[in-house]
Structure formats: C-alpha cells, structure tokens
Amino acid sequence: MYEHRDTRCIHGDLERPAFEATRAVSFPIYQTATFGHIGFGKSSGFDYTRETNPTRGKLEETMSSLEGAVDTCAFSSGMAAVSACFELLSPGQHIVCSEDLYGGVIRLFDKVSIKNGLSVDYVDTGSRDAIEAAITQDTAALYIETPSNPMMNVADLRACHEIAEEHGLLLIVDNTFLSPYLQNPIELGADLVIHSGSKFIAGHNDTISGFVSSGTPELAERIRLIHKTTGAALSPFDSWHVLRGIKTLGIRMERQESNAQELARWLSTQPGVAQVFYVGLEDHPGYAVNASQARGAGAMISFRTDTVEIAHRVLERVKLITFAESLGGTESLITYPMVQTHPDVPEAVREHLGITDTLLRLSVGLENVDDLKSDLSQALSS
Incomplete structure (x- = not known):
C-alpha cells in the first residue's frame, strides 16, 4: 500500500492482517506460551507460541513489507537464522560462499555444516569468474555478504542472480550491513535474505534476534517448517523490543x-x-x-x-x-x-x-x- 520505507518501518503493510483487534498504537506483547481453542476443531489462528505469536507475527509482517518478501521468520539470533537456511540443504551438497564474511558463519560451516555432510568453498564473490570456477555438479547454494564483514567487499547481486539461475542454485544474501532500508536483495533476484536483527533493525544494542525473509511461497513454507520444528523462534518480549526499534x-x-x-x-x-x-x-x-x-x-x-x-x-x-x-x-x-x-x-x-x-x-x-x-x-x- 505504501511505497515509502520509512512509513513501512512504523506501520508495516496495512494490507496484511495485523492480528490486533484493539488497534493499540504500541502493538501489545502477547506473553503467553499457549492459546485456548475456540472449540473442537476451531482455532483463533494461534495455538502455541513456538509456532505463531501475534507480537512476533506483527514483526515478521513488518520485515516482509520492508524486504518485499512473501514471508519472514523471526529467530532468536542471526546465527539461528543462518542455521535454518542450511537446514534446506542435504548431505553431499556444496555451497559457494563469500570468502570475507562474519566469523561466526565460518565457524558454523567449518564446525557444524561439514560434520553434517555439506562442503563449502570460499571465493571472492565480487568476481563472477571466481564464483563460476567454484561451482560443481553438487553445488546447491550461493551465499553472499554485501558489503562484507569486515573488509566491506561488494558483490554484484544481479550477476549473482544470473549465475544462480543458470546453475539452479539457491541465492542467499546476508543484508545485515545495509538493512532493508537501504538494500532489498529479493528485488535483485535473491531467494532468501538473512539479517542479524540485533544490529540496525533493533538498533539499540539491547536485543538479540535474526530474520530469514523468503522470496517464494515454496521457500517460505520450508523455512517456516524449520522455524517451528527446530524451535529457535524469537520470544514475544524480544519481538516487541525489535518492533519498537524498527520504527526508527x-x-x-x-x-x-x-x-x-x-x-x-x-x-x-x-x-x-x-x-x-x-x-x-x-x-x-x-x-x-x-x-x-x-x-x-x-x-x-x-x-x-x-x-x-x-x-x-x-x-x-x-x-x-x-x-x-x-x-x-x-x-x-x-x-x-x-x-x-x-x-x-x-x-x-x-x-x-x-x-x-x-x-x-x-x-x-x-x-x-x-x-x-x-x-x-x-x-x-x-
């Protein structure tokens, strides 16, 4: 409905359900673990907070509006969000990854993903030739940080999308450094966008959180299944904290x-x-x-x-x-x-x-x- 992102930071997308009948200006904290059923076979749409919660839902709707995503899942940390993306992959599959990126992601790859049967090659993702040279018949995903952490290297997202499309790869982009206010990778062809919400999105150095925004309904369904099954959902109180921060x-x-x-x-x-x-x-x-x-x-x-x-x-x-x-x-x-x-x-x-x-x-x-x-x-x- 609203084209301007500063308005969406405050209101989200008002065409989507807001889940709040009272129209409270500050969206309430639904600090509950479970929700009562209306009757046998009937639900309010909320059953258990690990799966869905109105406060987290409002935050997720706001992030989807800002990123131009089909759906967004809010996680308990940025690393939980990254981990969820790699749950999409199977043993034996290969990832081409930015060589300069957050050290925690490198630790995840080297200590956990490899143990789980994935393989990773780190390349200069600012170079199309370097990316294409690293792709094998087992490559399933291209993982990008732009700008990268900490060397501020830039990857051409349009070129990365072309490569990913040509080879049938999942294009995953960490957008933490610029936030959805300054960059929207889904508009440029990304399949999944990751944020450490602890950073610019929450914005006050007081809350840990993470997000995965999905560019297609199929990916949105798969990520939401991983989100509720592995259990790293953002709490209602932390969701409210981030929702308050994102307004500014x-x-x-x-x-x-x-x-x-x-x-x-x-x-x-x-x-x-x-x-x-x-x-x-x-x-x-x-x-x-x-x-x-x-x-x-x-x-x-x-x-x-x-x-x-x-x-x-x-x-x-x-x-x-x-x-x-x-x-x-x-x-x-x-x-x-x-x-x-x-x-x-x-x-x-x-x-x-x-x-x-x-x-x-x-x-x-x-x-x-x-x-x-x-x-x-x-x-x-x-």
Whole structure:
C-alpha cells in the first residue's frame, strides 16, 4: 500500500492482517506460551507460541513489507537464522560462499555444516569468474555478504542472480550491513535474505534476534517448517523490543550513514591511518556496484592503522566510542576483528583477506559527528 520505507518501518503493510483487534498504537506483547481453542476443531489462528505469536507475527509482517518478501521468520539470533537456511540443504551438497564474511558463519560451516555432510568453498564473490570456477555438479547454494564483514567487499547481486539461475542454485544474501532500508536483495533476484536483527533493525544494542525473509511461497513454507520444528523462534518480549526499534530504522540509517560518510572522509586524512574501507567513498572498488543496487552505503567503516601499536592505542583510548563487539546500534562501537569477530578463521586466511592486527572496524552511531572525530583524534594521537 505504501511505497515509502520509512512509513513501512512504523506501520508495516496495512494490507496484511495485523492480528490486533484493539488497534493499540504500541502493538501489545502477547506473553503467553499457549492459546485456548475456540472449540473442537476451531482455532483463533494461534495455538502455541513456538509456532505463531501475534507480537512476533506483527514483526515478521513488518520485515516482509520492508524486504518485499512473501514471508519472514523471526529467530532468536542471526546465527539461528543462518542455521535454518542450511537446514534446506542435504548431505553431499556444496555451497559457494563469500570468502570475507562474519566469523561466526565460518565457524558454523567449518564446525557444524561439514560434520553434517555439506562442503563449502570460499571465493571472492565480487568476481563472477571466481564464483563460476567454484561451482560443481553438487553445488546447491550461493551465499553472499554485501558489503562484507569486515573488509566491506561488494558483490554484484544481479550477476549473482544470473549465475544462480543458470546453475539452479539457491541465492542467499546476508543484508545485515545495509538493512532493508537501504538494500532489498529479493528485488535483485535473491531467494532468501538473512539479517542479524540485533544490529540496525533493533538498533539499540539491547536485543538479540535474526530474520530469514523468503522470496517464494515454496521457500517460505520450508523455512517456516524449520522455524517451528527446530524451535529457535524469537520470544514475544524480544519481538516487541525489535518492533519498537524498527520504527526508527529509517531515520537512524539516514543519520548514521551521514555520520559515516563524513567520518570516512575525515579518517582518510588522518596521520596514523593507512587505509579506509567504506563503500560510500568514490575510490572504493565496489562503489559503483553498490550505488547501482543499494540506496546508500550504510554506517560501517573499517580502517587500517600504520602500526599495530596505533591500533591498540585507539582501542585503549577511545572514550565516547565503545570498544565492543556487535554493530548497528545508536552508540558507536569499535571492534578488533582479528580478536573479536574472526578469531576462529585460520591465520593464513585472515592474512589473505586483510584481517590483520592493524585492522579496526567502526560501527558509526548517532552521536554528533564532531564529537566522534574528537574522540578518534585523541585516540590516534601519539
């Protein structure tokens, strides 16, 4: 009904059922494990919260509206959402995956998926040739992060869709870094879209959650079966938390991106900073592709310092910015990927990707950008 995403963040898609007869402006928390039956063979549509819950349903409807999805399932974490996608695959099948991605997903592949009979090849998914060279007769899925974590590499989603369609692959895209406010992979051919809802969607560093949005009814049915059967459904209270956070997604993304644009340009001029990775900078290799498939560059910056001593000094000295894992909240966070998000990645692979002891990742928040510059300036100074 409504074309503008900032309106959908607040109201969802009003053409879909809202499940709430009282029309409460703040959607209620249905904190119940079970629901009474109307009569024999009759149901209100809700039986048991692991399967369906009105609060979670409202959140899922809002996410589907934002992603242009047939259906969305809300999970207890981003990793639970990723795990559900790989439950679609069978032993003996093969996945082609972005080589630069969240370390927890690499751990899932290397410690769990391989044990379950799946095989994985990590490639530069910014290169069409690299993707096609990795595809075998057993390949069933192409898994993409764009922009990637933490090196901010960009994959061409249209090209990935063409490859997936040609070879009959499931195209799975992690859209966490840009959120549905700035990028909609289903519109570009993705079959499934994953979010760590703990990040920009919830937006306040206070709730863990995850989402899988499905592009077709068949996939939606399969994911929902996995969702209710494996049991990693988001609780009613956490669903309400995320639903409250998502109302301000648009205005937060706009301010955080504005801050990140200015901060990335400023960092590029600072002594002690060797390189800045931000897809909103014109000299970024993926700038043009990202601009063609997304409505913005987001609020994630990685940068390399001249020495490891400078990197450690920044982590020790920041005051306004918090040295912590995670990203996407109102508060700016700085992370040391080598130690915090990617410690399970083999050292040789980290070196190949550029995840070294001088690399820092910055999630830009809502603070005044001049205060963020002052904090980083004092932290960088010798």
